[in-house]
Amino acid sequence: MWQVNSMDNFKVKIVPSNIYLKFCKESYLLDILQNHKIEISHSCGGMGTCGTCRVIVQSEVEKLPPRNEVEQEMAVDRGFSAEERLSCQLYVKEDLEIKIP
Numbered sequence: 001m002w003q004v005n006s007m008d009n010f011k012v013k014i015v016p017s018n019i020y021l022k023f024c025k026e027s028y029l030l031d032i033l034q035n036h037k038i039e040i041s042h043s044c045g046g047m048g049t050c051g052t053c054r055v056i057v058q059s060e061v062e063k064l065p066p067r068n069e070v071e072q073e074m075a076v077d078r079g080f081s082a083e084e085r086l087s088c089q090l091y092v093k094e095d096l097e098i099k100i101p
C-alpha cells in the first residue's frame with residue numbers, strides 16, 4: 001500500500017507487512033501512523049505514560065533523535081532496548097523502518 005503525494009519527503013516502512021507511509025514534514029511517529037489510519041494503541045493519548053504506542057525500530061537506531069526525558073524514564077523503568085521507542089515521543093526527521101509489536 002502506497003500513500004503517495006508529490007510533496008512527500010520522508011517515508012516510514014512498517015514490517016513485516018511492507019506498508020509504506022509517506023509524509024512531507026517532520027512529525028511525531030504516532031501522528032504519522034494515525035494520519036495514515038494505522039492501528040496502534042495509545043491509551044494515554046500521547047502523553048508518554050502508558051507505553052502502549054511502543055514500536056520496534058528496524059532501521060539505524062543511532063540516527064534517531066535521542067529519547068526525551070519522558071521516554072527515557074519509561075525506557076529505564078521497563079527495560080526497553082535501544083530499538084524500542086515510544087511512537088508518541090519519537091519525532092521523525094528521516095526515513096524509518098518499524099515493526100509494531
Ligand code: FES
Binds near residue numbers: 042051089
Ligand atoms: S501513547 Fe501512551 S506512551 Fe505513547
